[in-house]
Amino acid sequence: MTELILQALFSGVLIGSVYALVALGLALAFGAMRIINLAHGELVLLAAYMAYLVESRTGLEPYAAIPLALAVVSAVSIALFMLVNMIRDHRELNSLILTFAIGIILTNAILLAFASDMRTTTSAFLQDAVSFGDVYAMRGEIIAFALSLVLMGLLWWWLKASWYGRAVRAVSSNRGAAMLMGINPTRIETVSFLVAGALASFAGVALYTMSVVQPAVGHALTVKAFIITVLAGVGSIPGVFLGAVLLGVTEALTVTLASSALQELAGMVLFLMVLFLMPNGLFGARARRG
């Protein structure tokens, strides 16, 4: 039993790192424009299907699809940004409905292009088991975990040290003041959506190598990413990582100790508990009340 729990904790941390990438993309777009992109999970899904496309057509390893995924997902992300930018009235409400509609379009476009079958990598290299004492993982999971950590580090550095990263933070903390300092907010928002798209590309390809994907996964990922931002607040990268790992571990433990049917329930209950009991998130984010 102890080994099972250890294994669940371990698997939960591994999948949690990819959830963190998804959630960081959502948080970046939210920080820049104060809108929740309800199609963000579909961007990740799109990248996962690019990996499937490349692997099934060329026989290359799924990670060879990264350039294609980056190109396609970034293009869609920018198109999405331009559409959201066209909204004039009732921005908060209408942007929710618009991104939700784009999510429906993307899910069904993927359904039309790739059918509803579940897909995962066929790479023997990625599916090989690796053991760490009593716990096991697929090599793909370890690579995805390492990749996530590296990307989070890069993102942290970018936000902290680069001009664009600092401008992103400036716009998200005070748009007006940032404009007065000579920052063009629209340009910065475009960059935020580009980076969010890039994170989604890596997350999608990683997800394909360690888990199964099907069109309905996109919506579920959006919800998970949103849950994580509620757990962590949108303030900090380590917070998002911890929130994501908490969600991954909760899900994995539920599957191990109860049943896989309850996996989604566990995430939702965790979400509502934090929302109601700790309205500022586990790590003290900014207020989310109207």
Add this chain to the structure above:
Amino acid sequence: MSDTASSRLLSGRSLAMAGGLVVVGLLPLAAGASPYMLGLLISSLILAGLGLSWALLGNLGGMVSFGHAAFFGVGSYASALLAAKLGVPVLLAIPLAGGVATLSSLAMLPALRLSGPYFALAILAYAQIFRILATEASWLTGGAAGLQRFPGLPTVFGFNFAERHGSYVLVLGMVVLCALIYVVIRRSYVGIALRAIAESEDATRVVGVNSTLLKTWMLMLSAFIAGMFGALNAHIIGFLEPDYAFSGIWSVMPIIGAVFGGYRSVIGPVFGAVVIYMFDQVIAKSLIPVGHQILLGIVLAGMVLLAPNGLAGLVGRIFSRTGGKHHARA
């Protein structure tokens, strides 16, 4: 309430609108629509009722819900179980089911403190939780296998509601009734206060309006209406399973319909739901058998971008341009 007050609330114009709805609604019967067509129209009217309840919360309460399936599913199970296990007459079980859905909405009261996306996603979480609970509580609901043995709509005074024409008239009547309730509330003090809250919640609280209480009422009423239409649908379909009763369809279709028709008007969500559902079932499905919802997504995105007030807003704009008086109402 005095006569003058009630006549102000239910003006001739809104009664004319209700009458118009009934007349237009009865046209398919007069034209001798096929049972298949009537079946589609019944489903579209169920969605119209659900759309009204969504728009009531979205327009008057200022809250976008992505989880109206929660109330719809609770209502459908409550009514089926009340009728099957306790022998409650179906026509009584339907409003009772609305009451059960209202009770379930009380569990969501803490979510009312949340703004925008947080509220929308919290309601979505409830819908998921209710679906999983309905699957797990198999001693009561029959679990994933579903619920089949429960009474259909009855025959009252020789009028058979179980038959297509009867069901259609009943659902149409319910939609018109709910539309009138919506109109009355919108014109009342409560409606004025809610519109003020939508403009500025803080300012409204300062002048002594209990905004949380008003929002609570809107949530409860919205749940009641959604629950009743869930119940109606259950007795008409005669079969329930958690994945159907709590399906995302019941959350998504009312939004698309209401946005298409114009969720800031009363007639918009009704008209929008009927048009969108018929478009989806008759046109989209024949064009793209699997994945036909992509067309709905395109319609939804297009409407938000090009006509955020829906068809009702477009029509209003045309009338005001041609010199007619148009009062924009929130």
